[in-house]
Amino acid sequence: MDKRLERILPRVQKPARYVGGEYNAVVKDLSTVDTRVAFCFPDTYEIGMSNLGMRILYGVMNEMPGVWCERVFAPWGDMEEEMRRCGMPLFALESGDAITDFDIVAFSVGYEMAFPGIVNMLDLARIPLHSADRHGLTPLIIAGGTAMYNPEPMADFIDIVSLGEGEESTVELIELHRKARQEGWSREEFLRSAAKVPGMYVPSLYDVRYREDGTVSSITPLDGAPQTVTKRIVEDMDKSYFPVKTIVPTTEIVQDRVTLELFRGCIRGCRFCQAGYVYRPVRNRSRELCATYGVESCNDSGYQEVTLSSLSTSDYPDLTELCDELEDFCAQRHVNLSLPSLRADNFSMNLMQRLAKGRKSGLTFAPEAGTQRLRDVINKNVTLEELLRSCHTAFAGGYNAVKLYFMLGLPTETDEDVLGIADIAARVMHEWREASPNKNRGVRITVSTSWFVPKPHTAFQWEPQISREEYERRVKLLRDAIKTKTVTYNWHDSATSVIEAVLARGDRKLCKVLETVWRKGAKLDAWEEYFSYDRWLEAFAECGVDPAFYANRRRERSEIMPWSMISCGVSEDFLWREHERAAAGVTTPDCRTQCSGCGANRLVGGKCHV
Amino acid sequence: MSKLRLLFVKEAQSSYISHLDLLRTFQRAFPRTGLEIRHSQGYHPHPLLSIVLPLPVGQSSVCELMEFEVTQETDGAGIAEKLNGGLPAGLRALDCYPAERPVRELADLRATLELEYDCGVPAGTADQLRELFSRPEILVFKRTKRKELAEVDIAPMLRRADWTEQTTCVRGDVVVQAQNPGLNPQLLAQAVERYLPELTPDFVRVRRTALLDDSGRDFR
Numbered sequence: 025m026d027k028r029l030e031r032i033l034p035r036v037q038k039p040a041r042y043v044g045g046e047y048n049a050v051v052k053d054l055s056t057v058d059t060r061v062a063f064c065f066p067d068t069y070e071i072g073m074s075n076l077g078m079r080i081l082y083g084v085m086n087e088m089p090g091v092w093c094e095r096v097f098a099p100w101g102d103m104e105e106e107m108r109r110c111g112m113p114l115f116a117l118e119s120g121d122a123i124t125d126f127d128i129v130a131f132s133v134g135y136e137m138a139f140p141g142i143v144n145m146l147d148l149a150r151i152p153l154h155s156a157d158r159h160g161l162t163p164l165i166i167a168g169g170t171a172m173y174n175p176e177p178m179a180d181f182i183d184i185v186s187l188g189e190g191e192e193s194t195v196e197l198i199e200l201h202r203k204a205r206q207e208g209w210s211r212e213e214f215l216r217s218a219a220k221v222p223g224m225y226v227p228s229l230y231d232v233r234y235r236e237d238g239t240v241s242s243i244t245p246l247d248g249a250p251q252t253v254t255k256r257i258v259e260d261m262d263k264s265y266f267p268v269k270t271i272v273p274t275t276e277i278v279q280d281r282v283t284l285e286l287f288r289g290c291i292r293g294c295r296f297c298q299a300g301y302v303y304r305p306v307r308n309r310s311r312e313l314c315a316t317y318g319v320e321s322c323n324d325s326g327y328q329e330v331t332l333s334s335l336s337t338s339d340y341p342d343l344t345e346l347c348d349e350l351e352d353f354c355a356q357r358h359v360n361l362s363l364p365s366l367r368a369d370n371f372s373m374n375l376m377q378r379l380a381k382g383r384k385s386g387l388t389f390a391p392e393a394g395t396q397r398l399r400d401v402i403n404k405n406v407t408l409e410e411l412l413r414s415c416h417t418a419f420a421g422g423y424n425a426v427k428l429y430f431m432l433g434l435p436t437e438t439d440e441d442v443l444g445i446a447d448i449a450a451r452v453m454h455e456w457r458e459a460s461p462n463k464n465r466g467v468r469i470t471v472s473t474s475w476f477v478p479k480p481h482t483a484f485q486w487e488p489q490i491s492r493e494e495y496e497r498r499v500k501l502l503r504d505a506i507k508t509k510t511v512t513y514n515w516h517d518s519a520t521s522v523i524e525a526v527l528a529r530g531d532r533k534l535c536k537v538l539e540t541v542w543r544k545g546a547k548l549d550a551w552e553e554y555f556s557y558d559r560w561l562e563a564f565a566e567c568g569v570d571p572a573f574y575a576n577r578r579r580e581r582s583e584i585m586p587w588s589m590i591s592c593g594v595s596e597d598f599l600w601r602e603h604e605r606a607a608a609g610v611t612t613p614d615c616r617t618q619c620s621g622c623g624a625n626r627l628v629g630g631k632c633h634v
Numbered sequence: 635m636s637k638l639r640l641l642f643v644k645e646a647q648s649s650y651i652s653h654l655d656l657l658r659t660f661q662r663a664f665p666r667t668g669l670e671i672r673h674s675q676g677y678h679p680h681p682l683l684s685i686v687l688p689l690p691v692g693q694s695s696v697c698e699l700m701e702f703e704v705t706q707e708t709d710g711a712g713i714a715e716k717l718n719g720g721l722p723a724g725l726r727a728l729d730c731y732p733a734e735r736p737v738r739e740l741a742d743l744r745a746t747l748e749l750e751y752d753c754g755v756p757a758g759t760a761d762q763l764r765e766l767f768s769r770p771e772i773l774v775f776k777r778t779k780r781k782e783l784a785e786v787d788i789a790p791m792l793r794r795a796d797w798t799e800q801t802t803c804v805r806g807d808v809v810v811q812a813q814n815p816g817l818n819p820q821l822l823a824q825a826v827e828r829y830l831p832e833l834t835p836d837f838v839r840v841r842r843t844a845l846l847d848d849s850g851r852d853f854r
């Protein structure tokens with residue numbers, strides 16, 4: 025172990041997250057390795073290790089002969105301070121080596137608030153921050169993940185953005201990079217070829233011009249780069265990689281269990297949901313394979329909990345059969361199955377009760393909006409009746425805690441919609457009185473609201489975010505309307521959502537802001553401990569950028585979005601159609617009921633197998 | 635049902651695994667043995683699995699003991715090998731056998747201390763350490779269970795301490811009382827800091843080397 029590290033560790037919190045060596049961590053003999061990849065997650069070990077995508081790509085890359093992919097996480101503040109003090113650069117967990125000279129440094133970026141963390145990690149790694157200041161073939165800085173569907177605020181820092189699912193495209197990119205190194209290509213030559221790999225977006229090969237009013241006037245691809253880069257997907261989930269042998273951390277992480285991915289995509293089409301659009305179309309993994317992977321991963325890891333993961337797990341066609349199939353194994357090995365996302369319908373309730381086997385932890389539902397009108401606007405197809413019926417069943421079955429999630433500030437929201445949330449809480453309360461067999465134990469109803477952030481590639485990408493004052497007024501309106509003590513109301517802090525809204529639909533003018541805010545100390549801004557709203561406001565002011573331009577402005581249909589060169593397969597015409605239907609309060613059926621022609625079918629050869 | 639003891643090494647990366655996480659790590663490796671750990675009865679059943687003298691985080695050891703009960707009848711043969719198939723780097727089971735001797739017969743523990751001096755060991759360090767650790771009273775500050783700082787005399791808990799000088803390191807081979815109360819060998823370094831501040835080392839490494847009964851033989 026590195027001597028500096030050994031001396032730092034006794035002084036930092038949770039040292040186990042900085043040492044590696046976990047069961048199934050991959051260690052390779054350097055004499056067999058010609059490509060070293062640092063797979064960086066711009067958040068803590070506990071968060072990063074809970075990310076299934078990262079585990080998949082770690083497995084995929086390490087299966088490539090000659091390639092050694094290692095993990096790198098953002099150090100917590102105390103660790104960063106110690107590292108900077110003793111001059112220790114950012115290092116990879118498996119080897120302990122500084123990543124400065126690695127061939128490829130790849131970032132997995134799931135949320136916008138991680139952007140400053142990426143800049144900070146580059147700096148900790150002693151890698152020049154700007155793509156333009158890096159001259160050789162190595163290190164190549166690449167990034168992928170949901171937040172990279174609009175990578176423009178990071179355009180100055182990243183060499184290549186990998187769009188969509190990386191199982192196949194990452195392999196292609198690594199092969200190309202290896203060839204470039206062997207044949208001694210220039211960096212420019214390599215980037216030009218990389219831009220021809222489907223799914224690879226090379227920001228430096230696009231000339232973006234702006235109008236006087238700050239909107240984009242043109243996006244011009246250079247040197248033969250494609251006009252539009254379309255995300256990659258794995259067409260057949262049965263052929264996609266699943267990390268059966270996966271790293272088992274020796275310190276507790278957020279998702280400390282087997283995550284069994286049943287399918288990708290979502291059939292539902294909630295209009296605010298970026299994941300629902302960018303992961304289209306839905307692709308199911310066969311039940312047999314899911315069952316095998318579930319058993320094999322438990323056997324290898326020793327985990328006693330399996331979460332059946334997907335965007336909307338109860339939409340998996342063979343869910344009951346899969347649970348049947350796993351039942352014996354689970355009973356014999358004391359393994360619990362859990363469903364992370366629950367729809368408020370009968371089917372889900374029955375299944376959940378069966379899986380819970382007496383463990384009556386809390387129930388969580390996400391009606392998202394307080395009235396049927398607004399739920400129709402956002403295309404969240406759950407009715408109050410279904411919700412109440414589900415709660416009734418749950419209370420009758422002995423549950424005494426329900427969590428309800430909503431968003432404030434959705435397009436067209438009125439005070440009536442806000443008050444509708446309080447009404448739902450009261451009706452759930454009433455349902456408990458009717459149904460509970462044991463009222464002495466009381467009931468806990470929790471209402472949580474977050475602040476709606478319009479995201480790119482959604483039907484609401486043209487919509488403004490409401491102002492902070494208005495959001496706070498609505499929070500207060502709701503707070504005053506919730507009268508019973510049994511209902512707890514939690515609301516999301518507003519400042520982070522403003523910054524998220526700015527970054528989500530930002531353009532290249534924000535690169536400067538990101539660098540400025542990082543220089544002022546921003547790093548782990550997804551964490552309350554480190555986030556400072558004032559720091560962001562200062563950075564905006566210094567760079568002459570008006571955050572309201574990005575967060576609170578309504579866009580015209582004709583406006584060129586900063587991310588227009590990127591396609592997730594869903595056409596902008598479809599998104600606009602959804603936008604118009606939202607305005608009219610008309611719902612759109614899910615993909616299984618009827619195809620609405622979003623365009624994602626072209627990613628799977630013409631027809632979606634929903 | 636069998637009550638077993640596992641002898642294992644905890645070093646390198648694994649020396650940073652906390653006590654609770656260590657239990658969890660063993661529990662996860664356990665299904666590989668085909669045996670089932672017994673759980674306590676009652677409302678919140680927990681696995682009957684315990685570490686005999688939990689090692690402070692950051693120290694390493696070649697003689698850790700874990701006790702556990704399994705529902706099956708077994709003398710423990712083969713268990714260590716099977717567990718090793720699922721453990722992190724630096725954690726290695728050496729042997730598994732029926733727990734026979736009561737833990738109260740564990741009297742002392744032996745450890746090596748490496749006091750590192752980056753600019754070379756100051757002249758006469760070993761002699762001064764010998765003198766210090768033969769004093770009748772050596773007071774250090776220790777956190778009590780209630781997290782308060784209390785002054786304790788470690789001299790009565792120190793059985794033996796031999797010191798040898800190397801170029802940038804002084805090695806101590808020490809034997810200390812293991813329990814009721816036990817002495818964390820790291821506290822010897824604290825005593826150096828307090829009584830011989832000019833000999834304060836740049837870094838201290840502690841490694842447990844043996845568990846002993848009161849006649850000085852290995853406790854297993």
Ligand code: SF4
Nearest residue numbers: 305615619620622632
């Ligand atoms: S093409 Fe049709 S079925 Fe396929 S994802 Fe789009 S709307 Fe759904």
